[in-house]
């Protein structure tokens with residue numbers, strides 16, 4: 001059996017889980033086994049997983065689904081893994097899936113490979129390809145061990161409905177040790193969010209070291225004001241300099257964006273920045289250096305000083321949209 | 323309080339990643355090494371907690387001899403002590419790394435052990451959690467806001483629309499993310515001072531990793547030259563035209 005950890009929120013199965021099922025099905029085919037799913041809550045969504053090749057979905061309710069206690073969830077997965085005699089346990093590319101799987105691996109002494117794109121197996125050893133550096137580098141590796149643990153990367157694999165009808169749904173109450181609930185969410189605090197969050201923005205104006213200062217970022221804000229649904233983002237250097245807050249950082253250790261348009265101003269296009277921005281539909285770079293890496297990653301470019309170009313562009317757009 | 327920050331050195335790559343001839347590692351000869359952003363925050367937090375609560379902060383790294391540069395960097399950023407777990411330079415996987423770190427710190431009674439949520443290069447998402455289990459300590463991950471209140475650690479992580487709050491008893495393992503704090507930049511003087519400090523050298527035992535890297539590969543770049551719309555402010559008319567075609571205006 002290939003056991004998958006399926007996450008959900010807002011009444012939908014998480015996209016990252018559906019992406020991961022593409023990897024899980026491929027692995028299950030190779031070892032001629034079925035794919036099963038473990039869920040915490042979300043019973044009403046479970047049958048629909050059949051569409052993505054899940055044979056049986058096991059839904060845990062009660063404390064396991066109501067609170068988030070990562071170790072307890074790992075224990076529940078471990079119990080299912082034993083019951084189903086699983087060859088592999090796989091989760092999606094989220095922090096929570098990686099956390100639960102790492103607990104499982106640590107407690108059960110299993111090997112775990114995060115960000116795995118491909119698995120080839122003869123039934124014993126697995127040859128895998130996984131991402132490093134946020135996807136800027138690939139690692140080819142071998143993996144041993146009776147049960148292997150993987151997570152897929154976020155937004156790299158395709159979601160493929162295979163139309164297998166409905167999955168069988170079983171509600172279960174695994175007998176998890178009370179001590180595993182010790183670390184659990186105590187409370188949730190709400191935050192005021194201003195403007196459009198970066199991952200949802202339709203237009204992103206990104207600034208880097210070339211912007212030069214906190215006040216200069218206002219030029220980018222003024223350009224953003226010309227569009228609906230636009231937000232200003234930044235590189236790590238701009239954040240480190242204290243010009244903008246870390247919430248604005250795009251990249252490997254910041255946020256991933258996927259706008260229709262990314263205007264990249266005064267930033268070089270380092271790999272760690274680009275992994276967060278490569279999902280952009282169109283990229284317009286503004287840079288004084290015609291040889292900057294961003295000039296080879298973007299679609300369009302203006303060679304010049306952003307302090308001159310950006311205000312002019314703001315005025316021209318204002319005139320054009322009046 | 324006794325705090326520990328575990329850091330890993332990574333190549334300081336910028337515009338592209340270059341591999342060594344044998345494809346076994348990233349060629350850092352032209353760019354040098356640094357540490358991941360999460361780990362800079364791990365050091366800063368370990369230092370801040372000691373500034374507020376008293377005690378000692380320690381920076382630890384497992385790697386070849388010259389990871390001492392990153393440990394000195396940590397001391398320059400305010401840590402009191404440094405531990406180097408010296409390897410022969412071959413890459414260690416997450417299982418052997420975690421086992422070695424746990425063995426190395428087991429007897430030391432750290433109250434707070436800070437890790438990055440994931441390493442900057444390999445992002446295995448597991449070393450901190452494995453260490454916690456081996457030491458039988460509670461662990462919270464992905465932390466972006468941290469406080470100590472007596473023997474309780476109050477740790478928060480971001481979720482869309484707010485944050486999830488965990489409260490755990492110390493000693494505990496905390497894995498952190500960039501944004502937790504603003505790491506201080508070491509002054510020239512503190513850098514010089516740091517290098518005078520004696521590091522504790524440990525000899526970690528290499529255990530077999532079941533995940534074994536065979537070869538690295540730089541993925542086929544889809545790079546193509548951008549269409550240059552012009553130079554300076556004169557280019558904006560062309561730009562507006564292009565934006566109109568994209569239907570983003």
Ligand SMILES: Cc1cc2nc3c(=O)[nH]c(=O)nc-3n(C[C@H](O)[C@H](O)[C@H](O)COP(=O)(O)OP(=O)(O)OC[C@H]3O[C@@H](n4cnc5c(N)ncnc54)[C@H](O)[C@@H]3O)c2cc1C
Pocket residue numbers: 207208209210211234235236237238249250251252253254255265266267268269270271272273276286287288289292304305306307332333334335336356357358359442443
């Ligand atoms: C593990 C790790 C994780 C990282 N994570 C991230 C991350 O999440 N996000 C991130 O952004 N970085 C990250 N980094 C840092 C990254 O490697 C780069 O250092 C950073 O992205 C560079 O920022 P920059 O482009 O603003 O600066 P630079 O590389 O210095 O580029 C500045 C650019 O501005 C141009 N310029 C200068 N003046 C002007 C002007 N007046 N008008 C127009 N153009 C001008 C220059 O030609 C140059 O191309 C990470 C690094 C590591 C090691």
Ligand SMILES: Nc1ncnc2c1ncn2[C@@H]1O[C@H](COP(=O)(O)O)[C@@H](O)[C@H]1O
Pocket residue numbers: 328329330331358360361364382383384385416419436437438439440441442444445446447448449450
């Ligand atoms: N070689 C190492 N030396 C010290 N700490 C490490 C090492 N490798 C990983 N870590 C720590 O473990 C965290 C998680 O690493 P990883 O499991 O590889 O994603 C890193 O952010 C570091 O804090």
